[in-house]
Amino acid sequence: MRIDADVVAELKQAGENASDVLRVALTRLRGRIALVSSFGAESAVMLALAAEIDPAVPVLFLETGQHFPETLAYRHELARTLGLRDVRDLHPNPVQLEKRDPTAELWAFDPDACCALRKVEPLDEAMIPFDAWITGRKRTQAATRQGLPVIEDAPGGKIKLNPLIAWTPRELDAEMTRRNLPRHPLTLRGYPSIGCAPCTRPVGEGADPRAGRWAGKAKTECGIHMRKPAGQGA
Numbered sequence: 001m002r003i004d005a006d007v008v009a010e011l012k013q014a015g016e017n018a019s020d021v022l023r024v025a026l027t028r029l030r031g032r033i034a035l036v037s038s039f040g041a042e043s044a045v046m047l048a049l050a051a052e053i054d055p056a057v058p059v060l061f062l063e064t065g066q067h068f069p070e071t072l073a074y075r076h077e078l079a080r081t082l083g084l085r086d087v088r089d090l091h092p093n094p095v096q097l098e099k100r101d102p103t104a105e106l107w108a109f110d111p112d113a114c115c116a117l118r119k120v121e122p123l124d125e126a127m128i129p130f131d132a133w134i135t136g137r138k139r140t141q142a143a144t145r146q147g148l149p150v151i152e153d154a155p156g157g158k159i160k161l162n163p164l165i166a167w168t169p170r171e172l173d174a175e176m177t178r179r180n181l182p183r184h185p186l187t188l189r190g191y192p193s194i195g196c197a198p199c200t201r202p203v204g205e206g207a208d209p210r211a212g213r214w215a216g217k218a219k220t221e222c223g224i225h226m227r228k229p230a231g232q233g234a
């Protein structure tokens with residue numbers, strides 16, 4: 001692991017307190033850590049907490065080329081509102097895009113390959129200079145996320161931090177209201193979880209919030225969190 005043991009110990013001491021985890025991470029790992037955000041329905045709380053500690057933290061946004069226009073507008077609105085100074089739009093490699101998805105329809109017949117091209121590979125490249133990254137994942141989001149810890153080993157000897165892991169949708173909603181944070185406009189139109197436009201559908205009241213992601217397909221994760229560190233399988 002590239003992260004010093006004393007930093008890991010401090011992170012562990014912060015437990016599941018999001019502000020404490022972020023404070024340790026963004027001060028002790030300054031220049032070595034990035035925050036990955038989808039600028040989706042629940043992204044504002046994490047970004048606000050991080051901006052309070054270090055508004056210059058690099059924020060990586062996967063600009064897949066397939067987002068709703070509302071998401072792109074929201075990405076700029078939130079960055080401006082929170083004073084985030086280093087939001088980076090990660091685009092797919094244009095040569096690979098032309099070669100592997102020239103008609104932008106790969107999502108329809110091979111969504112895993114599409115996510116690899118438009119998300120996994122750009123993020124892998126952008127993460128090269130960093131030793132740690134912060135995600136906005138929560139245990140309540142999906143069955144695949146229920147056992148997640150705050151600190152995870154990630155490929156390449158890096159670590160991944162999930163400071164909001166224990167937060168419920170109700171707590172996030174209350175915090176957004178308390179802070180008067182702007183809402184993603186699509187949340188008011190039946191989209192409780194928002195990804196790329198072709199792969200996101202609105203869901204009915206009370207339905208699983210992620211039911212609208214890759215609806216009708218077996219896929220539940222985009223792949224950026226699927227790879228295991230060495231020694232933990234493929």
Ligand code: SF4
Pocket residue numbers: 064066106107110111112114115116118119195196197198199222
């Ligand atoms: S979410 Fe859909 S459109 Fe976006 S990268 Fe994945 S498969 Fe492609």
